[in-house]
Amino acid sequence: MSSTQERICRHLRSTALTLNMEKKKCYVCGKTPLSKDEIGITKKLIDKKTSTFYCLSCLAEYLEVTEDELLAKIEEFKNEGCVLFR
Ligand SMILES: [Zn+2]
Numbered sequence: 348m349s350s351t352q353e354r355i356c357r358h359l360r361s362t363a364l365t366l367n368m369e370k371k372k373c374y375v376c377g378k379t380p381l382s383k384d385e386i387g388i389t390k391k392l393i394d395k396k397t398s399t400f401y402c403l404s405c406l407a408e409y410l411e412v413t414e415d416e417l418l419a420k421i422e423e424f425k426n427e428g429c430v431l432f433r
Pocket of ligand 1: 373376377401404
């Protein structure tokens with residue numbers, strides 16, 4: 348079990364890592380590198396200027412959808428020619 352303080356500390360450290368690293372890393376599970384699709388869909392669904400990125404399975408959990416739904420969304424955005432997925 349970890350204390351709240353430890354959790355906050357870990358949170359800050361991972362935020363700093365995300366900001367400093369060129370390669371994007373999943374904010375939740377630490378998966379790295381993230382694919383273009385994962386980065387694109389995070390930007391699209393969270394915020395274009397987000398510094399917090401999620402891998403597909405963590406993003407699905409965060410948004411309370413399934414990975415398949417996210418994959419379908421990615422395809423949708425690609426078909427629309429969304430610039431984030433180029
Ligand atoms: Zn993850």
